[in-house]
Amino acid sequence: MNFTHNQFISLSLSALAVAHLAVVVTAAQAPTPGTAPAQAARERTGEELYRAACATCHGPDGKGSPKSVVGFDIELPDFTDCSFATPEADLDWMAIIHQGGPTRAFDRMMPAFGDALTEAEIDRILGYVRGFCPEANWPRGDLNLPRPLVTEKASPENEAVLTTSVRSTGTGSVGNQFLYEHRIGPRGQYEVVVPFNLQEGAAGTWSRGLGDIALAYKHALFDSLSRGSILSAGSELKFPTGKERSGLGGGATIFEPFLTLGQILPRDGFLHAHAGLEFPLATSGASNEAFWRLAIGKTYARNRFGRAWSPMVELLAAREIASGETTAWALLPEMQVSLSTRQHILINAGVRFPVNERDTRGKTFLVYLLWDWFDGALFDGW
Ligand code: HEC
Structure with missing residues (x-):
């Protein structure tokens, strides 16, 4: 490997940070003669550890030291900027602190502390780093749970999702839906949904074109990291932009x-x-409808910080609000996997099976590609 002069200085700086930390931590834990080791080992607080191990680069105020201090060009994150810091889940930051920047496709100037610090020490540092964001009303990224194929998440997010669905029975139908989500302030988010559909007609000819465009706003009403809960309310307006005659749209404005x-x-x-x-x-003959959806899943990560696999199953129900109508139930088993090292590009695929009225409703295959655009450009972070 060839290092430039600057890279050499910076690498020495990170090595120095880890070595310096080793001295600080060992000194703190060395028993003084005559006392029992357990009594002597005073725990360093998150702040003390941060000052010893992180402040050279990240600054005592968490805003990042200037280039003149660190000697490298990579922009340091600003931990006091809540819009940047709160969406990051603890697990992602733990991974970076344990294993170094490259574990999430960040720069190797962010050193690995997994050998120099204990799990508890990293927890305390993280607690201190979290305190740099002065506003408490931003829901934490830990509550941004893996996204199901159909069920809407409560957490506001900055994402772009392309979903394709293919029906297995009846007339042929391929739906493509582009969804763009953008956060507004600490708790809000708007979204735009643009469908582009392919629909087989009665004579076997295919129509293709724009479906019904929708606009939505969602707001987090309640969130608590200690309870692990987040509750949001929202509303969507769907416009009849798709041609109803060709089966591309529903023909009505829907609230x-x-x-x-x-x-x-x-x-x-x-x-x-x-x-x-x-x-x-x-009203153009369309009737009021109620729906309810439930998704349950679990995340498995290789070696704790590696690629995340999240199998889920959704239970989907919809019913026209009119007497005598039955509820249509469906089950949707699916698997979400992170593709990029940054974990900002994910794929999810599943099959929706009708539970009742199976002779009239067929299976649908669904797949989405999700890009958390706030975490990095599409081709960055692999
Ligand atoms: C030698 C300098 C250096 C030291 C020491 C250092 N960091 Fe970093 N850190 C960086 C750089 C540079 C980045 C940005 C990497 C990038 O953007 O590619 C970074 C990024 C991070 C991030 C990721 C932020 C994000 O974008 O999501 C976290 C979290 C972090 N550091 C925490 C720490 C903690 C905690 C410590 C102390 C235990 C520490 N760092 C010590 C240089 C350092």
Whole structure:
């Protein structure tokens, strides 16, 4: 390997940070003569450890030291910026502190502390780093649970999702839906849904074109990291932009208020619950509908910090609000996997099986590609 002069200085700096830390920690733990080791080993606080191990680069105030101090060009994160710091889950930051920047496709100037610090020390440092964001009303990224194929998440997010669905029976139909989500302030998020569909007609000819475009706003009403819960309310307006005659659209403007809950379960499990109503505004024969959806899953990560696999199953129910109508139930087993090292590009695939009315409703294959655009450009972080 060839290092430039600057790289050499910076690498020495990170080696020095780890070595310096080793001295600080050992000194703190060395028993003084005549006292029992357990009494002498005073625990260093998160702040003391941060000052010893992190402050050279990240700055005593958490804003990042200037280039003149660190000697390298890589921009340091600003831990006091809540819009940047709160969406990052503890697990991602733990991974970076344990194993160094490259474990999440960041720069190797961020050293690995897994050998120099204990698990408890890293926890305390993280607790201190979390304190740099001065505003408490930002829901934490830990509550941003893996996204199911159909059920809406409660956590506001910055994501782009491309979903394709293919029906197995009846007339042929391929739906593509592009969804763009953008956070507004600490608790809000708007989204735009643009579907592009392919629909087989009665004579075997295919129509293709724009479906019904939708706009939505979602707001986090309640969140608690200690309880592992987040609750949001939102509403969506769907416009009849798709041609109804060709089967590409529903032909009515629809107003859809909804509630959605995310809950962390023990052992890396999670649950989403989502319920809402659909009211066609200018009635054109379409009827009011209610839906409720439940998704349960669990995340497995290779060596704790590696690629994340999240199997889930969704239970989907919808019913027209009119007497005598039956509820349509469906089950949707699926698997979400992170593709990029940064874990900002994910794929999820599953099959929706009708539980009742199976002769009229077929299976649907669904797959999405998700890009958490706030965490890195599409081709960065692999
Ligand atoms: C030698 C300098 C250096 C030291 C010492 C250092 N870091 Fe870093 N750290 C960096 C750099 C540079 C980055 C940004 C890497 C990038 O953006 O590619 C970074 C990134 C991070 C991130 C990721 C932020 C994000 O973008 O999600 C965290 C978290 C972090 N450091 C925590 C720590 C903690 C905690 C310590 C002390 C235990 C520490 N760092 C010590 C240089 C350092």
